[in-house]
Amino acid sequence: MQKIRPCLWFDHQAQEAAEFYVSVFGGDSRIVDTTRWTEGSPNAGSVLTVDFLLAGQEYIALNGGPEFTFSEAVSLSVDCGSQEEVDRFWDALTEGGEESVCGWLKDRYGMSWQIVPRVLPELLAGPDTARAGRVMKAMTGMRKLDVKALQEA
Template identity: 65%
Template sequence: MQKITTFLWFDDQAEEAAEFYTSLFADSRVVDVQRYGEAGPGPEGTAMLVTFELAGQRFLALNGGPHFRFTEAVSLYVDCESQEEVDELWARLTEGGGEESQCGWLKDRYGLSWQIVPRVLGELMSDPDRARAGRVTQAMLGMKKIEIQGLLDAARG
């Protein structure tokens, strides 16, 4: 078992969110659902705590009520190997009420922030040729969903 686990607070969508998130990534599954009993505080039989894994990493999701909301101060960063992976995750995570932001950031329909980033971005931004890296950075700053071809074009000048 991993020592540190990300704990996510939802109003009442923890089980739905966990099922959605696990549908996006290989090696993902809902591990356990603990339900509220007679004593509550949630309605009896509804999910209280959902344990799930995304790409082998464990998360906990609580249906804790409307007291707390997600902010951009915390996000899930996804290292993508290809434009196809970026495109698919971007489309799936923004569908149903998600919001696009800048520089590969988005919020899903539950309000959780994600960074959907192609691996090549880090490689290009750390190029020893600082002018080249700067062009890539400027290109990325003008994007919502990151487009690999646009980064490569900027790198070439």
């Protein structure tokens, strides 16, 4: 068990969301455990938490009710090794959600994601500040990040 696990607060869609995320990421992603509200609670028998793995990272999804919602202040960043990976995650996570700018999106549950090609930090780092400026300018004009366009900037 990881020492620190992100807990994602949902109104009532914790199980649905965890299953969706596991289907998107595949590989070392799976539902680990599900707990239910106990007898005597207003939600007795329904799902309380879902422990799940995404690409080996542990998460908890909690059905906590409508009091809190996601915001862009917290996002999950996905390291992508190719444009094909960027496209696959972008397409899956924006389905029923919404695109934002600079590789950011909100999924159908309102969770914010950053879909980032691995080459981006390399293009922004290093001694060539003019290149980094061109890459940054190109990125700010994009929704889904385009690896080829970033490399050509």
